[in-house]
Amino acid sequence: MRRVAKLSAACIATAALALSATACGSTSSENDKSSGSSGDGKGVKIGLAFDVGGRGDHSFNDSAARGTDKASKEFGGSVKDLTAKSSDTEADREQRLSDLADAGYNPIVAVGYAYATSVDKVAAKYPKTSFGIVDSVVKAKNADSITFTEEQGSYLAGVAAALKTKTKHVGFIGGVDVPLIKKFQAGYVQGVKDTNPKIKVAVQYLSHGSDTSGFASPDKGKEAAQGMLDNGADIVYSAAGSSGNGAIEAVNGKKGAWAIGVDSDQYNIPGLAKYKSSILTSVVKNVDVGVYDFIKSVHDGKPLTGNNVYSLAKNGVSLATSGGFINDIQPKLDAAKKKIVDGSVKVKTTP
Missing domain, CATH: 3.40.50.2300 (Response regulator)
Structure with missing residues (x-):
């Protein structure tokens, strides 16, 4: 164990x-x-x-x-x-x-x-x-x-997004604007900015406060992602429960765009199989x-x-490699992980 x-x-x-x-x-x-x-x-x-x-x-x-x-x-x-x-x-x-x-x-x-x-x-x-x-x-x-x-795994996702974006514009979709989801946002944005401070990061939450519908509204996730894509983002990371499925669908509809999944390795989820060619990686939370x-x-x-x-050090969170889409940047991701584990990079838990 x-x-x-x-x-x-x-x-x-x-x-x-x-x-x-x-x-x-x-x-x-x-x-x-x-x-x-x-x-x-x-x-x-x-x-x-x-x-x-x-x-x-x-x-x-x-x-x-x-x-x-x-x-x-x-x-x-x-x-x-x-x-x-x-x-x-x-x-x-x-x-x-x-x-x-x-x-x-x-x-x-x-x-x-x-x-x-x-x-x-x-x-x-x-x-x-x-x-x-x-x-x-x-x-x-x-x-x-x-x-x-969660912020540590999200940091690595931010590094991956910064290294893979062609438009220098990426997005984050949160299910509900509660402290936990803000940990995902904080880590992701820090990872992007530490890699390339010139990259723009769009942020949108699907619901607020006690309204938890943002975790179970794929239509809202799809609409939010589509808006980001229309505004120039080419990578969208969602921490929004099943709402993220809608975001992945939207990303799949745009050539050259990537989605970053969350919690499970979404590339390998049967229900998302038709979109897996667009899933760059996932922040796996074990x-x-x-x-x-x-x-x-x-x-x-x-x-x-x-x-x-x-924690990241104990493989409690990780970045999925399914699909091989981040193989080319793996050495840089490994270097970023090492800095977090050895304490030379402190990942924020609030935006």
């Missing part, structure tokens, strides 16, 4: 203020579904509360699903999936987690920052149940906060690894707790 770093108490406090999530939303059971395999009596009964978009978003939620499915297959047992909708309230989120706990699911994985308050409240009521939350830091003693250095590690720890009787951070 991959070992992960523990944040200091000071860092946890900072992270708690800074985090929010990539494809996240809320929780009322809009698309509840269960999947699983029969166990041998020693398996795990996993409750999985997805963010908006749920299983099949080709991005953030699907990465969490891969980790859960791997654990279920390896350890036996069953999985219950519940999917959030953008109109959910805090009461909806609490109810979903409580329903899973009441039904005996343990561990329970909450996918996305919107569940942070709910996890703290519900975990306190079910002290014998282990909770995991992706992309936020919670205080509950029986919870594993699974977080990532949510599946974090989720798997958590479930395994519960299965092994030693549940992970606290804030477990998956």
Whole structure:
């Protein structure tokens, strides 16, 4: 099992203020579904509360699903999936987690920052149940906060964009203007500017504040990307959940343009196969690894707790090489990665 770093108490406090999530939303059971395999009596009964978009978003939620499915297959047992909708309230989120706990699911994985308050409240009521939350830091003693250095992977994407753009104009599309997505923006812009300060970076968010529709609106992603392309951008990076699928579609429609995917290696996602010739690379966020590690720890009787951070140095985030489109610039990307890992480059977490 991959070992992960523990944040200091000071860092946890900072992270708690800074985090929010990539494809996240809320929780009322809009698309509840269960999947699983029969166990041998020693398996795990996993409750999985997805963010908006749920299983099949080709991005953030699907990465969490891969980790859960791997654990279920390896350890036996069953999985219950519940999917959030953008109109959910805090009461909806609490109810979903409580329903899973009441039904005996343990561990329970909450996918996305919107569940942070709910996890703290519900975990306190079910002290014998282990909770995991992706992309936020919670205080509950029986919870594993699974977080990532998204800004570091995004920095490398910025370097790649700067080296590949022909028009010296690139774009960034964020799903919702929350702190977590701004980490993606900050890293990407810094990577571009550190490589070539003369390159223009256009930035657009699809929704704002508590409106999480920007994570599940491919039409909005497509429109935003098309606008950037029309204005001269030839590379568009989206950190917007399933909305990014629309952006990739738009980019595929313009000769010579490139899309940069997020969370999953989107070049290899079957649902995006017809666009893969336009996917330069993806900032892979190994949510599946974090989720798997958590479930395994519960299965092994030693549940992970606290804030477990998956960094670039530990391959928690990376830049996909599928398609071979960045092979020609790989030495420069490797050099940029080395500088981040050895600390000579400090990547910003805010724009």
